[in-house]
Amino acid sequence: MDLPAITAALPALGWAVHSSVLGRRLARARRDPLTGLHTRAGWTTRAERILATCPTALVVLVDLDKFKTINDTWGHATGDAVLAATAARLSAWCGRAGIPARLGGDEFAVVTTRALDVSALTTMLQQPVPVAGTLVPVGASVGFCHRARLPLPSLTDALSAADTAMYRAKGHGRRNHHPAERNR
Template structure:
């Protein structure tokens, strides 16, 4: 091959590789490394779009109750197993109609085009997790806001309403029905 051709192609190839590496790093930054779920930054745009486009949309906030006790009693590897199981269960429940996220720590979120099934999600999330031969009890508090409950389909308003509902659920004890 001609040296001039090689010299002219190499910078373009270098930039293409550099761009690909940056794109992968950005994608990883928008994904939680433990669960593979979207982080808040990766989730927000998708959630806003779905909330606006789906008349039956719902926004959920999920908090693992007494998560610190799981880490303290069973160890951090067990806590990680509970987080991974929660993420997998939430992802399966969302299916193709929703987008799950791990907002941080033991807090998750989802936006879905379906307006029902939250009771089923809670029952699934509250199933024990098997880790190293031990069944670990899991309890969640879930807050839900339906798009139809909002004057305008704004994600910040939906998250605020879901957060309020989640704390109402926490106030009524563990393993309660989700609040809307």
């Protein structure tokens, strides 16, 4: 290659490398490094799209019960193992029909394209997590909202209804699940 051609190609090569690095950084920012699930930022756009286009969509919120006690009793490495196990269980439960996310701390969300058995999810989440030869007891409160129960298919409204239902589940005793009430 001659010098003018190399000189002309260098900026394009630089931009290609820059774009590739930036793309990888953005992808990592949309994934939780501990669980591999989408973060809130990576999940929201997909969840909004599913709610807008899928009349059978379901939004689920999960909050691990007494998670601080797990960290305080067994240590943060065990807490991390519980978070990773919860993520794996959510992924297994929704399969290809949904998108799970870790919203932060010990709070998770799932949006699915069809109504799945939330009782089965609650049962999965209540199974002890094996960590270094010890079975760590885990509990979760689950709230959910069917798209059909919303006047408009808004993610904000679905999350609000699921959140209210999740706190109702906590009020009925931990390790419980509760649906959003039908809007009037």
